[in-house]
Amino acid sequence: MDARYNPFTGEPVVPGHDEAIPAAAALGLEPPRYCEQCGRRMVVQVSPDGWWARCSRHGLLESAKLERR
Numbered sequence: 558m559d560a561r562y563n564p565f566t567g568e569p570v571v572p573g574h575d576e577a578i579p580a581a582a583a584l585g586l587e588p589p590r591y592c593e594q595c596g597r598r599m600v601v602q603v604s605p606d607g608w609w610a611r612c613s614r615h616g617l618l619e620s621a622k623l624e625r626r
């Protein structure tokens with residue numbers, strides 16, 4: 558299964574259908590709220606350096622790792 562979920566709405570992503578991504582999110586300022594892989598709501602923590610979000614099944618996602626090291 559390679560189903561994906563919108564990280565901001567938790568809705569299943571339909572192939573060929575545009576995803577609605579908030580402008581702040583597109584800039585990396587807004588943390589995702591849902592796991593892209595399973596659609597579960599994640600635990601989100603925002604810090605001065607960025608944010609991290611944790612899915613109980615898929616682990617930690619960090620903004621710092623998505624940008625630069």
Ligand SMILES: [Zn+2]
Binds near residue numbers: 594615
């Ligand atoms: Zn997950």
